[in-house]
Amino acid sequence: MKFYQRIFFLTFFSIAAVHADDFTDILQDLAVQTACIGQYSATQAGGTWSEDPLDYYKPYLLAERFKKMSGNTTRTITFYGVCFDYAEFAYWDIKDNESLYVRNGMRTGLFFLAGDNSNPNVIELSVPTSTSNATKFQNGIPVRTYGNSSYKNIKAHKAQNGTRATNHAWLWVMRNDGVWLWIDPTWTDNLGYVVYGYVSNGEEIQCRPDKDFCLEYPDFLKNLPLPPKMTEWNPSPASTSTSSSYNDYSGSSSSDFNYGNYNNEFPWIFGVSATAPYPDVEEKEFSQDKIGFSFDALSLINGMTGGFSIDYLRNFEDEEKLQSWLLSICFGPRLYSNLAAYVGGGLGVGFDGNKKEEIENSKETYDFTDSFFLSYKLSLGLVLNISSLVAKVELSFNDILGFSAGAGIMLGFGY
Secondary structure: OOOOOOOOOOOOOOOOOOOOOHHHHHHHHHHHHHHHHHHHHHHHOOOOOOOOOOOOOOHHHHHHHHHHOOOHHHHOOOOOOOHHHHHHHHHHHHHHOHHHHHHOOEEEEEEEEEEEOOOOOOEEEEEEOOHHHOOEEEOOEEEEOOHHHHEEOOEOOEOOOOOEOOOEEEEEEEEOOOOEEEEOHHHHHHHOOOOEEEEEOOEEEEOOOOHHHOOOOOHHHHHOOOOOOOOOOOOOOOOOOOOOOOEOOOOOOOOOOOOOOOOOOEEEEEEEEEEEEHHHHHHOOOEOOEEEEEEEEEEEEOOEEEEEEEEEEEEOOOOOOEEEEEEEEEEEEEEEOOEEEEEEEEEEEEEEOOHHHHHHHOOOOOOHHHHEEEEEEEEEEEEEEEOOEEEEEEEEEEOOOEEEEEEEEEEEEOO
16 A cells, blocks of 8 residues: 655645644645545545545645556555545655654654544554564554553544544654644545644644645634644643553653654763773773763764764873873764664874973974874764663773773753
């Protein structure tokens, strides 16, 4: 069902007064386009619609996409009017264009298929996966759930008749500030306006859609709330459920999920570390004369780590009297959700305290600048984070201490 030739358009030529933010707009856009594609594909394949479906969007916004979906191409992604088809299609659209959604305000990796059975007060989250990795099949599609952490004591959104959604599938997506938003492309298909909202105080709350995304706009939509702006969101604390074994979720916790495709994000990590020559570390003979200190600033985002440090290295043991100040940089991949590796290097200015005596002993004229030289450092290391606490372990070679080992502790500030 995944359609690799899709072209994602996010074009807004006018923003109505109810415009909330770019992230809200991109989700409404996704709901509408999924609804259009679902109707057109079912119509072309001889589905329940005998005529062309209603155009929920301005034609020029969808012309390229439907041109790509002509003939047999469309038949390969036919929607049969089943809600899971719509939800899965929207999920893969986010997956295929994740960087675009992230740039517009989505938290990396946090988007899931949402659904319930006959109980509208428990929502299950899952992700499409391979058959070998699946924990269940939904509408013939292998999906993976993650035990009790996949079940949320959240009341599903309401239909027009006031009853809550049951035996239904839709989509959950997290915004950068920790607010969960949802879209229901199937109901967008049926009703002619975007059905979407956010999660708060134990329920899915439907929001007022932007008129630019709607063919129909009944009066009651005007009374629906807008989703909270990022600067306005002040979630209430999560409550504890004693009536079931499911985890309770109020929309306020970003650590409630730890799925395989999600890494903790820390745009800013600050701390200090110390370095000593490797023989000293091995023999546990530390000396204040041979040691280094670093002020570290790192970042752990988008599956990568990187940053810089300001290093001070000194070797005053015996008659060496060497010291240097370096600016080092590093970068590397996230190996696991809590572990990253990096390589790095630095350049700086070194000072040789013995140089004056050496030059004067050789009967040459000493100049103050003769004591300075170019200093360098090469390094590789690991970064481990437990919640906001971050540890750094590093092996390096530098021209002041030689082969060295270091460690440090840092504090991360992030999502």
